[in-house]
Amino acid sequence: MTRPHIEFIHTDKMPWSKKNLNKYLNGIKYKTLSVDILTNEMSLILKYPKGWKINNRSSLTVDEEIYVLTGSININNQELNEGCYAYIPANYTRELFFSSIGAEVLTFFSGKISYTNIKKKYIKKNLIKKISLYEEGWDKNYKGINSPEIASSGSKKKLLRTDTNNGDQTWIMGVIPSYQEKKVESHPVVQECFILNGEIEGNCGTMVKGSYFWRPRDILHGPYGTKTGCTILSRSKGGKLIVDYYDLDKPFDFNSKHNVLVPDKLLKYSRKKTRKITY
Ligand SMILES: [Fe+2]
Numbered sequence: 439m440t441r442p443h444i445e446f447i448h449t450d451k452m453p454w455s456k457k458n459l460n461k462y463l464n465g466i467k468y469k470t471l472s473v474d475i476l477t478n479e480m481s482l483i484l485k486y487p488k489g490w491k492i493n494n495r496s497s498l499t500v501d502e503e504i505y506v507l508t509g510s511i512n513i514n515n516q517e518l519n520e521g522c523y524a525y526i527p528a529n530y531t532r533e534l535f536f537s538s539i540g541a542e543v544l545t546f547f548s549g550k551i552s553y554t555n556i557k558k559k560y561i562k563k564n565l566i567k568k569i570s571l572y573e574e575g576w577d578k579n580y581k582g583i584n585s586p587e588i589a590s591s592g593s594k595k596k597l598l599r600t601d602t603n604n605g606d607q608t609w610i611m612g613v614i615p616s617y618q619e620k621k622v623e624s625h626p627v628v629q630e631c632f633i634l635n636g637e638i639e640g641n642c643g644t645m646v647k648g649s650y651f652w653r654p655r656d657i658l659h660g661p662y663g664t665k666t667g668c669t670i671l672s673r674s675k676g677g678k679l680i681v682d683y684y685d686l687d688k689p690f691d692f693n694s695k696h697n698v699l700v701p702d703k704l705l706k707y708s709r710k711k712t713r714k715i716t717y
Contacts, residue, residue, distance in 0.1 A: 440476045441628075445642050445659075445699045446651040447471070447707040449632075454485055462498065462553040465490055472630075472652045478550035481630065481652070484543045486511055491536035496555050501548035501564070502526045503599075503608065505671055507634070509541030513567075521572040523598045523608070529560040544632055544671065569598055571610055583609055584680050591617050605677040611670045613638065618690045619661035621683040628675040629653050636668030643696035646711060661690040 454467035459482070467485040474480070486509065503525050504511075510519040514534050518524055528548070576594035583595050594612040601607070613636075622641075630652045637646040640662040645651075653659065655676060672679075696710040 444652045450648040451707040460551040486537035486541040488540035503546040505544040507542040511537045523569045525566040527560045527564040529558040607674045615667035618663040622660040630673040632671045634669040636666045638664040638668045639694040
């Protein structure tokens, strides 16, 4: 995996690109969160305009993983609105693909975006048409995600996908208010996160709704804590999430320093956010 360490950026500060990402996605604005320079795997937010549609039966030749942030899109009569997740494998034919009301969608492509009108076989076991956090709620147990400290806090998770070939996972974490970690940790896999709601602070500063990071494997991080609680969409790349814990030098406190690690061109999107609260 050849993406730079980005920890972290505030995606609401990024401008929408007006160039077309691809002819297939004509008219869709986007924000690029990170890109693999060798494989062209990409993480983006796509902004579908109201009334957007594809007119011809077609399919992408890469996998597309999506989480709807706002609005709604429709793929083959499957309406995907806020809080919905889907995994669309390469070559899955889209007889219908449109957005009536517009949408902002967190989108992950598994390679260079291209499309075809030729019908080919897709990998059926990889298709996830819809999982809705809002309709289905959290998982009843903590099976599938190896994160014992956060699990023991009473926080919740919803496992969305585990890749049957390489173990890569996607899940949503619902961290309880006042959570404070008693360990620092690292993972032998990449972790990619997008804050859906709330805020959480750690060794790089305070992440809020719309903050994003891509963290390479084996980077020590934490401890984390949150006063408000938060909801986080997470992906592991390079296998299932495994957590290695280490003891703290000093206990967590809610005065984290802003200490981001991002490529120079993204620095302007990663400045500390100031909150003015008066009582
Ligand atoms: Fe972690």
